[in-house]
Amino acid sequence: MANEQIKEHNSRIGVHPLKFSLWLIIISIIMMFAAFTSAYIVRREEGNWLEYDLPAILLINTVVIILSSVTMQMAHNAAKNNNLKLLKMMLLATLGLGIAFLIGQWNAWADLVQNNVYFGGSGSNPAGSFLYVLTGVHGFHLITGLIFVAITYFSSLKYKVHSKNMLRIHLCTTYWHFLGGLWLYLYIFLRLNH
Template sequence: MEPKKFLLWLFIVTIVMLFAAMTSAYLVRSTDGDWLKFDLPNRFLVSTGVIILSSVTMQWAFGAAKNNNRTMLLVALTGTIILGLIFLKLQVDGWGQLVDQKVFLGGRYSNPAGSFVYILSGLHGFHLITGLIYLLIVLYSSIRTQAGSLNLLQIEMCTTYWHFLDLLWIYLFVFLQVNN
């Protein structure tokens, strides 16, 4: 296996382990009697659709790179970046909806249930920001014509990471919907 791909997969495995531990802790802690029940913000559902759409544009970018279609590659990468930023904005709006429901992160009026939602979505948001940085690097490379069918490794790795982030959010969203 190509060493850079191996490192990416090792990184993905560590993220999976982190979120597995966090969701396990969520389940264990939720058995205590003080667990707050509340509705997830509807912005989280909308953001789920946005991140799924961003995976479509990322796959489109990968296909354009394979076909050496630089214009479509740039359009698709830019679209993926824009959708990633919209996802993050919707997440922040979702946190605002949580505050409106009197669900807080830490402090005197907080509850572990709400804190877990903030931490899980925030931790995913952090990883999405790293994905956006990676996308910007690939976009810069593509503008400089270094990414294309002759150099697919960078865009392939970026596509893999972006799809992983998409699947991770879907898992978190479903997990929180079912267990909240």
């Protein structure tokens, strides 16, 4: 009965409620990061801004997240073509690359600490705090994305993801690509404004 109501509701408004919800989440995240990056620019212009080199691993992380977007798209395409073996492999690859990205971010933070760039507290500078906030909040959203990918993977093991049931993989792919695009924006922003 609930599925029939969702299908009926979907046909009336033209957008599935879960797709609509995901886009609301994405828009709210965009607004949050727009506020963060605007605050970064305003605060930087006030002076007392610590100049330091960005950790080199951020470039490696950028490559890793681009690769994870490729594997996620391959998983989506595999589901569309009912290639369930490739679907599972690409979802696992996406999980692995996502975890590698988070480990890279942790190493970037370690590099910052080693160079006496800290978050908050006495002796810290707003420049370092902003970098921790931008990368940390993105990392949190990436963790939620990894949970979504893991749920999709376990659903694929139960044959619930295939060409006739694409909603879950479509939502997961959309959110994952968004996280990759958001990181590219942050990385370019930090390179240009650092």
